[in-house]
Amino acid sequence: MATQRIPVILVTGFLGSGKTTMLNHLMRDSADTRIGVIVNDFGSINIDALAVAGQVDSMIPIENGCLCCAADASEMDEMLARLTEPELRIDVVVIEASGLAEPQSMIRALLSSTNERIVYGGLVEVVDAAEFGDTRARHPELDRHVRAADLVVLNKTDRVTEDERDDLLETLQEIAPGAPVLTAAHGRVDPALLFDHQPREASEERFRQLSFADVCADGHEHGHHLHAAYDSVEFTSAEPLHPQRLMAFLDSRPVGLYRVKGFLHFAGAGSERKFGLHAVGSYLRFQPSPWEPGEPRVTQLVLIGTGIDADALTKRLAECAVTATEEIDETHMMGVLRYVDAAD
Incomplete structure (x- = not known):
């Protein structure tokens, strides 16, 4: 049987859009999924990696089974090789790109990777609803980034009115007609929208997708979870x-x-x-x-x-x-x- 390759999902968005917050939620809410994380930051102090893992190191085990690597672009392929070693049993890799990263360049880097254990899993662009106008004025390339995305997350919708949110959704559709746009507050996105996972203990089953019960196996009532929407x-x-x-x-x-x-x-x-x-x-x-x-x-x-x-x-x-x-x-x-x- 062909070896199942590990999807690598790119998470991009300009500074302050809420990428790290969303990543933390994804890791916390994916108890049955082992996530390898690369935080692609270019500063001398990697604040994003600190927020994700609590400390910075080349490879950090996290309590819920995730791994975090702090890397710049030149180290990305090396980090992917380390994260996809079979003994780590990683199910999915998420790359949180620097706020100044160029999504198309990162996509090309992944598609040209010689790592046979990985497969490109798509680009998620995180957009700050509250600061959209100012961000777009400072960074006109935002439109191009939105058009390159496979899924746009309009984050921080709790900080705008319903009419403002609807206007933003209309603007995003004008920028990228037909682009899927998911609204979120505080970076909360259901992992089931992004991750495939076949639990290893159920590998004898012919077909097993990550169910909403799997995602939310923490005992809370159904209505309190993202999947209720x-x-x-x-x-x-x-x-x-x-x-x-x-x-x-x-x-x-x-x-x-x-x-x-x-x-x-x-x-x-x-x-x-x-x-x-x-x-x-x-x-x-x-x-x-x-x-x-x-x-x-x-x-x-x-x-x-x-x-x-x-x-x-x-x-x-x-x-x-x-x-x-x-x-x-x-x-x-x-x-x-x-x-x-x-x-x-």
Whole structure:
């Protein structure tokens, strides 16, 4: 079976947007996920790393099973190699970029990495709602950063009025039409929107995504958690899917649908491999792997978002199933293969 590669998620945003606060929440609320963290700061005193880990060192074990590395850009590849050593059993790596970092450059660095244990997991841009106008005036490149993001987090919405928030959401859509935008206060973002995790103690299960119960396994009441604001839709199909219709669905998914994850069984040329699907916002990636002997060849997906129509989504996915009279050839898989890394 192909080795599962570790997703590396970039978190960017200008100074004061709340990246470190969001990162701390993600680590605290992901008790079942081992997170490797690289804080990419260029100052002589790495304040962000201090906030994340309580001290600065090349590698710091954190009580909840996370690891934190303080690194500059030249050390990033070395840090990734160290964080992805199998004995550390890391599930996901988050890079918190410097407030002055250039997202496109960091994306290129990750895509060109020779580390076979990692895969690029998408770019999350954190935007300060309260200081948006001033930040945009000081840093006109903010628009370009928003357009490069797979998911925009409009943070600190507790510091603006509802009308101001709506105006900001409209402005962000003007900057990047169709970009998924998630509102947050105090950097609180549900880890299930960003992280895939298959608990190691449940590895014998054929399909196991990080559920909202997993994310919030601290015993608090349901209504107090972030996930109370989100909808989760599960889809299973024993019939193979038409790859072109599945791509049409993914290309036109509604704005409120932030996450799609799971495994796909395609018809035709793609049927001999299982395709893992990972989508965060506009970011999309497929990872093929062999079917295990005796493994049921079914499609199993989890879709997470706000204001989504579960029945409509399920109906559209069901319509992706292949009919008995259809013939599928290699050309039908071309759209899918565009989003598969050459290494796969």
